[in-house]
Amino acid sequence: QVQLAQSGAEVKKPGASVKVSCKASGYSFTSHYMHWVRQAPGQGLEWMGVINPSGDSTNYAQKFQGRVTMTRDTSTSTDYMEVTSLRSEDTAVYYCARDFSGYFGEKAGWWFDPWGQGTLVTVSS
Amino acid sequence: SSELTQDPAVSVALGQTVRITCQGDSLRNYCASWYQQKPGQAPILVIYGENNRPSGIPDRFSGSSSGNTASLTITGAQAEDEADYYCNSRDSSGGRWVFGGGTKLTVL
Numbered sequence: 001q002v003q004l005a006q007s008g009a010e011v012k013k014p015g016a017s018v019k020v021s022c023k024a025s026g027y028s029f030t031s032h033y034m035h036w037v038r039q040a041p042g043q044g045l046e047w048m049g050v051i052n053p054s055g056d057s058t059n060y061a062q063k064f065q066g067r068v069t070m071t072r073d074t075s076t077s078t079d080y081m082e083v084t085s086l087r088s089e090d091t092a093v094y095y096c097a098r099d100f101s102g103y104f105g106e107k108a109g110w111w112f113d114p115w116g117q118g119t120l121v122t123v124s125s
Numbered sequence: 126s127s128e129l130t131q132d133p134a135v136s137v138a139l140g141q142t143v144r145i146t147c148q149g150d151s152l153r154n155y156c157a158s159w160y161q162q163k164p165g166q167a168p169i170l171v172i173y174g175e176n177n178r179p180s181g182i183p184d185r186f187s188g189s190s191s192g193n194t195a196s197l198t199i200t201g202a203q204a205e206d207e208a209d210y211y212c213n214s215r216d217s218s219g220g221r222w223v224f225g226g227g228t229k230l231t232v233l
Contacts, residue, residue, distance in 0.1 A: 062221075110214075
């Protein structure tokens with residue numbers, strides 16, 4: 001079955017970096033984009049960015065430009081998301097989610113399925 | 126602030142029908158998808174392409190769209206439907222994606 005298995009929880013100090021992994025299985029890895037979404041404690045979902053199937057193109061939310069890097073290793077079917085210059089506000093659960101897209105009548109649509117189990121990143125001095 | 130607007134909280138009596146809405150200009154051009162999230166769990170997809178259900182999602186979940194508003198309807202809400210619901214779509218420029226702020230559904 002399709003699975004996205006993320007790396008374990010991390011505790012980091014302010015100013016440090018963190019790299020979260022997302023290993024895909026059960027489908028053709030290079031046929032799908034992958035999105036990253038985060039959720040701060042008690043807050044809603046926040047879209048961070050997306051990487052293309054071959055791993056040579058990314059699109060980040062403006063808020064994360066310059067501080068987030070998404071990469072892909074197609075040989076191991078693993079995506080990575082690195083956040084640098086961590087601050088307390090980056091404390092959140094980080095999710096990867098597989099992308100789908102299609103046309104429905106005259107409208108295009110995208111959806112995320114499945115999601116990884118989430119990785120808690122805690123930033124604290 | 127989010128480009129997609131949802132009511133923060135909605136309640137429904139057990140077995141009744143509830144509609145959760147999502148408003149945003151981008152919804153005139155792009156379809157919404159909907160996600161259910163229960164405490165401590167990852168979100169799961171419940172509706173895509175405005176009114177398509179993934180396998181395993183009960184048929185009491187349906188979606189619709191009109192103008193700048195997408196809706197998720199639960200017909201005959203069950204206790205297990207109590208959760209947070211998020212809509213998602215491309216943003217107004219079409220360059221990125223955005224989530225609504227989420228709606229907390231309480232089943233009374």
